[in-house]
Amino acid sequence: MAKSKIYVGLEIGTSKTCMVVGEVKSDHTVKILGVGETPTTGVRKGEITDMQNVRICVREAHLKAEDVSNVSIDNILLAVTGKHIIGENFSGKLRLENEGRAVTYDDIDEVVERARDVAIPADHVCIMDILRQFRIDEHDNLMTPLGLMAETLEADYHIVHAIKTRIQNSIKCAxxxxxxxxxxxxxxxxxxxIALPMQAKEAGALVIDIGGGTTDYVLYQxxxxxxxGCIPVGGDHVTNDIHILCEIPLSKAEKIKCLEGDASGDPAKSVGMATIPDEKGFQEIQISRDLLNSAIHARLHEVxxxxxxxxxxxxxQDVGHGVYLTGGTSLMKGFGELANKVFDLEVYRLEEPQFSEIHEYYKDPRYSTALGLIRYAQYRDAEQRDTRGFLRKLWGWVWGA
Incomplete structure (x- = not known):
């Protein structure tokens, strides 16, 4: 029987640095052994601005993760984001004999190589190449064309590339x-x-991960x-808007946003005053709910x-399953209603868990990225166990890579 294996994911986010330790067991289930988390300093809009501070954050998350999981951590998968990261679609095409023949392993290797051999900016590096589908004679959505008769064979790829030095900076911190x-x-x-069930990818779904400094998205069909792609705007921008418009400290703006704010734009939820008590005995802060919610609605609607x-x-038009919201800012009250108005689609989101046990991290949208790295590693290794690599498409339908 196959042994269990330990994987570690690291997310250096704008608001938090998070390291997750997961054990993939012989029955393919995943157990979270520990999470190390610390507030991030030195990152703006998902990109490193102060290397020294980020190194300290990574070290703190690392030590905490080792303490909680009782695992010595050496190898990790690293999540990256930022507006410099670009996702584009490319295709490769191979002409078989005039009257056609059965597609071979070598044909698939060659057409895949052609699809992945793309021109990207000189200062960029490819960080992911994701097989979307094979096609034979314009017949779409093939899992694998091996053995099928065809005159032409095509492979469609989604290539993610980014500015090389910015990726190197993140790797250097680790x-x-x-x-x-x-x-x-x-x-x-x-x-x-973490956010999207497999059947939703097949039916068509949009995942929006909105964190402190960025809003990342991926569309499946x-x-x-x-x-x-990545939009360099997130929940921190909402907090700053409240800080400026309501003339209150940033710490108070963050607190009143989370406790009293509503993003829906519903006038019925913007009546009266919102109050934040002061724990240190100073006078409580009151601001108009209309002003508060208008600021929140305007910024998130823009995003x-x-x-x-x-x-x-x-x-x-081809999104049959809806929009899936995740990330810490997705917990904002009324955000689901706002997303429904913007996209005119069914909206789903993970809810904040009621308890703090390790297994509850699976249900918390604030940890979707870090937890997803564990799943990514699990499926990647399953693919690599196939010597020809043709399970790539099969796993691609499961986990998008």
Whole structure:
């Protein structure tokens, strides 16, 4: 019987640095052994601005994760985000004999190589290549074309590339803490593994992961990735808007946003005053609910409209399952109603758990990216056990890579 294996995921977010230790057992179930978390300093809009501070954050998360899990951590998967990361679709085509023949392993190898051999900006590096589908003679959505008769064979890929030096900076922060980065993963691809059920990928679904400094998204159709990207706006921008408009300290703005705010734009939820008591005995703060909710609604409405504008034309017409919200800011009251108005689709989201036990992290949208890295590693290794690699499409339908 196969032995269990330990995987570790690291997310260096704008608001928090999080390291998750997971054990994949012989029956393929995953047990979370520990989570190390610390507030992040030195990151803005998902990108490192102060290397020294980020190194300290990674070290603290690392030590906490080891303490809780009782595991010595050496190898990790690293989530990355930022507006410099771009997802694009490319295709490769191979002409077989004039009258056609059965597709072979070598044919698939060659067409895959052609699809992945793409031109990206000189200062960029490819961080992920995700097989979307095979096609033979314009017949779409093939899991594998092996053995099928065809005259032409095509492979469609979603290529994620990013500015090389910015990816290197993230890797450097881990390596300087004696951590070996096995693989870099675009954050929304990881988040989707937790937020999105497999049947939703097949039916078509949009995942939006809205954190403190960024809003990441990935769109699935027919089981494959159609679009992905990052909007450099998140929950911290909402807090700053409240801070400026309501003339209250940032700490109070964050607290009143989380406890009293509503993003829906419903006038009935914007009546009266919102109150925040002061724990230190100073006078409590009161602000107009209308002003508070208007600030929240305006910023989050802008974010969702920006995501919508980034999607391919008419792409939402093929989203049969709906929009899945995750990330810490998705917990904002009324955010689901707002997303429903913007996309005119059914909206689903993970809810904040009622308890703090280790297993409850699975239900918490704030940890979707870090947890998704564990799933990513699990499926990646399952794929690599196939010597030809043709389970890639099969796993791609499950986890998007």
């Amino acid at each position: 390596r300087e803490d004696n951590l070996n980065v096995e693989q870099v993963v675009f954050s929304p691809i990881a988040s989707a593994l 027919n089981g494959g990735v159609v679009a992905s 969702l409209k920006l995501v919508k504008a980034k999607l391919p034309a008419d792409a939402l």
